[in-house]
Amino acid sequence: MESFLNNKSILITGGTGSLGKALTKYILEKHPGVRRLIIFSRDEQKQFQMAQEFSEGDYPQIRFFIGDVRDKERLIRAFKGVDYVIHAAAMKHVHIAEYNPEECIKTNVGGAQNVVDACFETEVGRVVALSTDKACAPINLYGATKLTSDKLFIAANNIKGDNPIRFSVVRYGNVMGSNGSVIPFFIKKKESGKLPITDVNMTRFNISLQGGVDMVMHALKYAWGGELFVPKIPSYRIMDVAEAIGPNCEKTIIGIRPGEKVHEEMITPSDSFYTYDLGKYYTILPATHKWDLKEFVEEFNAKKVSLGFSYNSGQNEDWETVESLRKLIKEHVDLNFKA
Known part of the structure; x- marks a missing residue:
């Protein structure tokens, strides 16, 4: 089957995250016909390390490009000849953003606008921007900047004129095993015999790195422009994560950190007016769009959700258990993991 990425040039901002x-590995293995895959990021050390894993000798398609999304001119240079952009660069640690608000805004909001502008300045055809559950009804700066970023990418579809470019967004929960996430943190803390718990009632949505990759690829291939995709994924209770990793550890309650929620949302009741069920995913459609809604519904067999529908990690119908978490940790995070 011919890949939709054959002979295409793809750039990933924040590509060393x-x-x-995970996207790099997937694209190079599953879509070997890709013409170029450009890793754009500002961390030269991470690029150096990543180049050891994905060398140009083994993967002649790959390129490494030092740059910061805060620098529009650098983005324009990097985007020349690029067909698809995946925007994954962000300042994402909630508590760090609370104490360094201006830096977070420069990267997450200014950087997003720079990506949009650079796409219009070049001939990029499709853009998928990564969002977060924290962008839904945000109470912290990180979430607020990512909500703003989402709005910038979605609104870009309204000002494109005759340009065939399509902008879409994917929003999901905690990525299992990602840098700075709770599971690798707990695995490291297990050695001390104590696991710090912010709140015993805390829940989070859970998605694997591959699940995140699948969502991006879905949006890249099927988005009509303006959709915000949300996956149907399970939740976990923070106490179940602690039990799965350190059953014999002392659980110390430390209180919620600045900007944290007890439960996360991905779709609010207010979003339900524009939300459709696509089967594997939900999609929140823009209030205004340049395509025919009836055609969209027929193409994807989309079903409108009920008014007042919401998608909340604390009220989810699908839950990970202690045992399923242990299995997932061994499969996706640490092959040598033992509870």
């Missing part, structure tokens, strides 16, 4: 590396 957890998802960027």
